[in-house]
Amino acid sequence: MADRMPTVAVIGLGAFGRAHLQAYVRAGARIAAVADRDPDLAHRTAEEFDVPASFTDAVELLDAVPIDGVSVVTSAASHVELAREATLRGCKVLLEKPIATTAAELATLPDAARSRILPGHVLRFAPLHQRLRTEIASGRIGAVRGVAAGRSRTRDHQRLYADVHPARMTGIHDIDLVTWLTGSPIRRVVASVDGEPTSLVQAHLLSASGIASSIRVSWLLPDGAGAEDELEVYGQEGVARLRVDSTGAVLYGQSRERPWAVAPPTDTPGLDAEISHFLRWLRDDVEPLVTFAAAAHAVAVADAIVASGTAGGTPIDVLEVPSWTKQ
Ligand SMILES: NC(=O)c1ccc[n+]([C@@H]2O[C@H](COP(=O)([O-])OP(=O)(O)OC[C@H]3O[C@@H](n4cnc5c(N)ncnc54)[C@H](O)[C@@H]3O)[C@@H](O)[C@H]2O)c1
Structure with missing residues (x-):
C-alpha cells in the first residue's frame, strides 16, 4: 500500500500550511516539494520536514516537480490563480477556504478545473x-x-x-x-x-x-x-x-x-481526516466529501x-x- 501513496506538495507555509505538512507526515504521504514566496520560510520548512525541494514561485514548483496533488494554503487572494495553474497541469488540489475571495473571481476558473478541486471545508x-x-x-x-x-x-x-x-x-x-x-x-x-x-x-x-x-x-x-x-x-x-x-x-x-x-x-479539528480523504481521492478517486458546488455556494x-x-x-x-x- 505504501508504494501507492500519492506524492504531494504544499504551497503556502504559514501556520496552516505547516499544519497541512504535519498532517501529511502523520498520514505517511510523500511530500516532494514546498513553496512559499518568503524564501527563508520555504527553505527552513523544507529542511525541517526533510522535503527534497523548495520554491519561492509556486508555478515553478508545479512545472518542475511531478506530483499527484497539492495543498494550496496561501492567503485567499491567490487561491483561484494557484488552483487554475495546478489543475491545468493535471494536478488535484486541496484548496483552503475561502476557495475564492468572491464568486466573480471563482467564475474565472475553467469548468475542467472544478472536478479537480477538493475545498478545504475542514469542519x-x-x-x-x-x-x-x-x-x-x-x-x-x-x-x-x-x-x-x-x-x-x-x-x-x-x-x-x-x-x-x-x-x-x-x-x-x-x-x-x-x-x-x-x-x-x-x-x-x-x-x-x-x-x-x-x-x-x-x-x-x-x-x-x-x-x-x-x-x-x-x-x-x-x-x-x-x-x-x-x-x-x-x-x-x-x-x-x-x-x-x-x-x-x-x-x-x-x-x-x-x-x-x-x-x-x-487546533486543527478534522484536518487529519481531511488530509487522509484527499490522499484517498488522489489514489483511488473516491467520491469527494466536499463538492466544488457547495464551496462555490458558500x-x-x-x-x-x-x-x-x-x-x-x-x-x-x-x-x-x-x-x-x-x-
Ligand atoms: N480550515 C481552517 O480552519 C483554517 C485555519 C487557518 C487557516 N486556514 C486557511 O489557510 C490559508 C492560510 O492561512 P494561514 O493562517 O496559514 O495564513 P498565513 O498568512 O500565516 O500564511 C500564508 C502563507 O502563504 C504565503 N503565500 C501567500 N501567497 C503566496 C503565493 N502566491 N505563493 C506562495 N506563497 C504564498 C505567505 O508568504 C505566507 O507564508 C488561508 O486561506 C486560511 O483561510 C484555514
Missing part, C-alpha cells in the same frame, strides 16, 4: 461535527427548523487577515455548516457589520426550503485567548448543541451534564453577507442558488 471532517450530522440524520431532534452559529476569534485576526472580510475568512465555516446540516442552499441574507476594520458580522440566512438560520462572527477576543465556537441546531423534537473551546469539544442535547460525545482540545453567500452589511442591512438575494447543493 465537515471534524469528529463531533460529523456525529452531529449523523444524529440529525437519524432523526434524534426531528426535522431541522433552524441553526444558530457563533464563532469568536482573537483581535489579531484584524491584522493577520486584513485583506479578507471576516464573513469570508471565518464565517464561511458557518455558512457551509448551515447548508450541510439543513441540506438546503441559502437564497437570501440580511447582515449587519461593525468595526473599522470590520470585526463583528451578524447575519440572518434564509434557505431555499424556508429554514431561517443565523451566524455571528467576531474578531474581538483578546489576543492569546482560545477560539470559541458554538452551534445550535433546532429540530422539531429537540435541540442539539456543539461547543468548541480551548478545553475541547462537547456535543449535547438538553443536558450538558450528559453529553452525546466529547473530544479533546485540538462564497456566493459570503458575497451577499458583505453586500448586505455594506448596505446597512438591506436584504440581498444570493446569486445563483443551486436547485440542490450536493452535500
